[in-house]
Amino acid sequence: MYVSPTGIALTKSMEGCVLHSYPDPGTGGAPWTCGWGHCGPEVHPNMTITQAQADAWLNADLARAGLVVNSLVHVYLNQNELDALADFVFNVGAGNFRSSTLLRLINAGDMTGAAAQFDRWTQGGGHVLPGLVRRRAAEKALFLTPP
Numbered sequence: 763m764y765v766s767p768t769g770i771a772l773t774k775s776m777e778g779c780v781l782h783s784y785p786d787p788g789t790g791g792a793p794w795t796c797g798w799g800h801c802g803p804e805v806h807p808n809m810t811i812t813q814a815q816a817d818a819w820l821n822a823d824l825a826r827a828g829l830v831v832n833s834l835v836h837v838y839l840n841q842n843e844l845d846a847l848a849d850f851v852f853n854v855g856a857g858n859f860r861s862s863t864l865l866r867l868i869n870a871g872d873m874t875g876a877a878a879q880f881d882r883w884t885q886g887g888g889h890v891l892p893g894l895v896r897r898r899a900a901e902k903a904l905f906l907t908p909p
Contacts, residue, residue, distance in 0.1 A: 765828045769845025772904060773824060773852055774798055776897045779816050783809040789887045799823075799852065827851040834860055836869050843873070846880075846905035853897065854883060877906050 777799035783806060785791050793801040796809055797816030800823055827848040831839070835847070847868075851859045859865055864879035880902040884894040 763828070763832065763839070763841065763844050765824045765848045766841050766845055768842070768904070769828075769848050770820070770824060772845060772900060773820065773849050776849065776853070776893075776900065779813070781811055781813065781816060783807055787886060787891060787893065823852055824848055827856075830856040830859065834865055834869075837871055839868075840909040842904050842907045842909055846901040849897075849904075850880070850883070850901050853894075873905075877902050880905065 779798050780796065783794045783796045785807075786793050786795065786801075794805045794807055794809070795801045796805045796811055796819075798820035800816070800819035828844065830851050831844055831847045839847070847859075850864075862879065863882075864876050867873075867876035867879060880898040884890050884898055886894060
């Protein structure tokens, strides 16, 4: 299963598209971000990209996030659950997802308990960030929406 247009729209709505690099809101520095929330070694301060590059990075990043979800989740997911989890992985990273109670509960078949875990991932740089509170609420709502 792949990230659907609904999942892509969720990520776009949470990230917005910025065609110049900007610092992480939690740290005020690294990791630097550009486009639709893309961060990686190729992103550096004072960088400008095109809309086409931003869109290409988003597609590649969400494809990777979807692969992470598909490889780590061992129970059936509906499309909404996959889309919500792909956005979560896109935002927090594969390593954090791999070691999360969220993943453990999903693989135990406890989707209600898993959904409650989204609320625990709202901090950046040691502080609760309003943007992460909104993002986790949107991911949780999508995760709990029947197909």
